[in-house]
Amino acid sequence: MATPLIPLVLSLGLLCFPSFSSSDSLRAGSSLSVETPADVLTSPDGSFSAGFHPVGQNAYSFAIWFNKPTCDANSCTIVWMANRDQPVNGRFSKLYLLKSGNLVLKDAGHIIVWETKTMSPIPSYLKLENGGNLILCDMEGRILWQSYDSPTDTLLPSQQFNENSKLVSMRSQRNYSSGYYQLYFDTDNVLCLVYKGPEFSSVYWPSPWLLRWEAGRSTFNNTKIAVLDSWGNFSSTDNFTFLSADYGLNISRMLKMDLDGNLRLYSLSEDTKAWVVSWQAFLQPFHGKFEPFFLQPFSFSFSFPFYIYFPFFLTPNISPVHYQNDYFYNQNNSTPI
Ligand SMILES: *[C@@H]1O[C@H](CO)[C@@H](O)[C@H](O)[C@H]1NC(C)=O
Ligand SMILES: *[C@@H]1O[C@H](CO)[C@@H](O)[C@H](O)[C@H]1NC(C)=O
Ligand SMILES: *[C@@H]1O[C@H](CO)[C@@H](O)[C@H](O)[C@H]1NC(C)=O
Ligand SMILES: *[C@@H]1O[C@H](CO)[C@@H](O)[C@H](O)[C@H]1NC(C)=O
Ligand SMILES: *[C@@H]1O[C@H](CO)[C@@H](O)[C@H](O)[C@H]1NC(C)=O
Ligand SMILES: *[C@@H]1O[C@H](CO)[C@@H](O)[C@H](O)[C@H]1NC(C)=O
Numbered sequence: 001m002a003t004p005l006i007p008l009v010l011s012l013g014l015l016c017f018p019s020f021s022s023s024d025s026l027r028a029g030s031s032l033s034v035e036t037p038a039d040v041l042t043s044p045d046g047s048f049s050a051g052f053h054p055v056g057q058n059a060y061s062f063a064i065w066f067n068k069p070t071c072d073a074n075s076c077t078i079v080w081m082a083n084r085d086q087p088v089n090g091r092f093s094k095l096y097l098l099k100s101g102n103l104v105l106k107d108a109g110h111i112i113v114w115e116t117k118t119m120s121p122i123p124s125y126l127k128l129e130n131g132g133n134l135i136l137c138d139m140e141g142r143i144l145w146q147s148y149d150s151p152t153d154t155l156l157p158s159q160q161f162n163e164n165s166k167l168v169s170m171r172s173q174r175n176y177s178s179g180y181y182q183l184y185f186d187t188d189n190v191l192c193l194v195y196k197g198p199e200f201s202s203v204y205w206p207s208p209w210l211l212r213w214e215a216g217r218s219t220f221n222n223t224k225i226a227v228l229d230s231w232g233n234f235s236s237t238d239n240f241t242f243l244s245a246d247y248g249l250n251i252s253r254m255l256k257m258d259l260d261g262n263l264r265l266y267s268l269s270e271d272t273k274a275w276v277v278s279w280q281a282f283l284q285p286f287h288g289k290f291e292p293f294f295l296q297p298f299s300f301s302f303s304f305p306f307y308i309y310f311p312f313f314l315t316p317n318i319s320p321v322h323y324q325n326d327y328f329y330n331q332n333n334s335t336p337i
Contacts, residue, residue, distance in 0.1 A: 016127075016137035026097050026126040034060050034093040041128040042067070047252070048132040052093070053078060055176045059087035062095050062105055062114070064132055064147060068252065069273045077275065079132055079154040079254060080147050083114040084176050097126050101144060103136055118144040132156045153179075155228060155255040161185075161236075163224035167257035181261040185224040190217045190238045193263060193281065204261070205281055216240065228255055232278065234265070245278040253278065 023042050026032065032039040032051060040051030046067055053063040054073050061083050065076035082095075082105055089108035096104045101120030105113045118124075120138045127135050133156075134147040148159045153167050161167075162185070169179035186192045186203070190212055193205035202208070206215035213219075218239040226236035232244025232253060244253060244265055252268035254275075265279035 016135060016141040016143050024128050026095075028097050028101065028123045028125060029099045031094045031096040032062075034088065034090055041126070041134075043128045043130045043132070045130045047130060048079070048128060050128045050134050052088075052095075053081075054090075055087050056174075058090040060090055060093060061087050061176060064128070064134055066132075066252065066254075066268075068268060069275075077254075078176070079152075079156060080134070081152045081176060084152055084170075085178055086113050087176075088113055097124065097136075099123075101136075101138070103145065116145040120144055131158055133159070153257045157228050157230050157232075157253055159227070161226040167255075167263075169257045169259045169261070172259060179259050181257055181259070183257050183263055185226075185238075188212065188219045189222050189224055190219055191226055191236045191240050193257075193261070195261065205263075212238075228253065228265070232265070232267070234279075242279050 021044075024044055026041060032041075034052040040049045042049045048064055049067055050064045051062070052060040053065060053076060055061045061081045063076075063078045063082070064080040065071065065078045067076075069077070071077065088105065092108040093113075094106055096106065098104060101118050101124045103116040103118065103126060105115065107113050116136060118136060122138050122140060124136055124138045124144060127137065129135060132147075135143055136145040137143055148156075149164075151159065151161070151165055151167055153169055155161055155165075155167060161183075165184070167183040169181040171177040171179040180195055180197050182194050182196055184192060184194065190206070192203045194201055194203045206212065206217055216239060218237075221237040221239075223237045226234065226240075228234045231249060232247045232251065233241070234243075234255065235241040242265075244251075244267060246267050253265060255263065255265050258264055263281040264277050266275040267278040268274075269276045
């Protein structure tokens with residue numbers, strides 16, 4: 001009777017195959033310390049590392065970053081953070097994988113700053129995969145938690161963006177805390193960019209002046225999934241799609257909600273060893289930020305299928321890209337950090 005189980009065990013194993021190498025995984029009952037530079041997990045192919053990254057004076061966040069372009073502590077391209085809004089002390093802070101299966105980040109005073117709130121009756125381990133996904137698995141191959149499910153401001157190739165996902169920009173060039181611009185699926189199933197400031201919020205992409213179908217979007221599919229494949233093809237269930245300017249395999253890419261409010265796809269140029277923009281939502285170079293400067297002092301409740309957008313207003317010098325056909329490459333905007 002054991003035979004029919006084998007294919008099942010194998011397929012689960014493929015989802016989450018235990019690794020016993022200490023450089024890419026952390027076993028239950030062990031920890032990574034902010035004070036030990038060697039306490040990083042590195043993906044088997046060396047593309048990504050996860051560990052404590054400085055975010056300010058004596059302030060650290062547990063993060064995942066690209067190892068290319070070559071970086072030191074202050075220049076790594078960060079793709080994910082556990083505790084962006086609450087950095088920890090540069091001394092005594094640790095990331096623990098408890099025997100119970102909970103992954104916990106504790107500050108110097110043993111205060112829990114972040115945790116996955118997972119539990120497992122059998123031993124678990126934490127592993128950094130080649131695609132930059134940090135996965136918490138149990139020894140039977142079940143995924144308890146993965147960083148791909150809670151992106152910060154970056155979406156990596158093959159990482160699914162769904163109705164629970166949000167990309168939120170950084171606060172400023174040197175401050176990794178949550179900022180004001182977000183990518184998310186709106187309640188009408190359309191992928192949107194929204195400004196969410198302290199006083200008000202407004203959707204600015206697709207253009208507030210267009211009906212959804214006029215912007216090429218479909219509201220009919222409530223699956224709400226978007227993904228960038230390894231070729232550089234981004235496609236969403238609302239029919240929004242674009243191809244990277246350097247469409248093709250074997251190129252490191254990331255889709256990032258930038259702090260100026262633009263959504264950009266970056267590709268790592270093998271020639272210059274730097275990130276270059278291979279697609280962006282708005283063509284115009286941004287020299288400022290989106291400043292929604294006018295808001296009607298009342299709001300509407302929208303009724304399907306009519307959407308009225310006039311409470312929202314944007315600075316007029318920004319024109320949306322007609323994304324289906326226009327590909328472009330502007331190296332001057334390649335400032336992903
Ligand atoms: C980042 O910005 C937040 C919100 O304004 C602020 O509370 C925090 O102190 C800033 N962090 C740093 C390192 O400057
Ligand atoms: C999605 O896009 C395709 C090709 O552009 C078009 O043929 C199709 O009608 C669109 N679907 C919806 C629901 O708008
Ligand atoms: C919605 O999108 C998913 C994923 O692309 C697809 O499998 C499904 O058939 C779509 N549903 C409709 C009603 O178009
Ligand atoms: C991009 O992906 C979508 C959805 O999987 C597919 O329909 C489309 O043909 C792809 N485009 C290219 C150029 O591969
Ligand atoms: C991509 O990389 C793989 C493995 O490194 C290699 O086998 C393949 O030929 C490469 N493909 C292209 C199009 O360069
Ligand atoms: C980039 O900036 C340089 C110098 O500021 C300028 O000469 C060049 O035209 C710019 N290129 C693009 C594509 O904007």
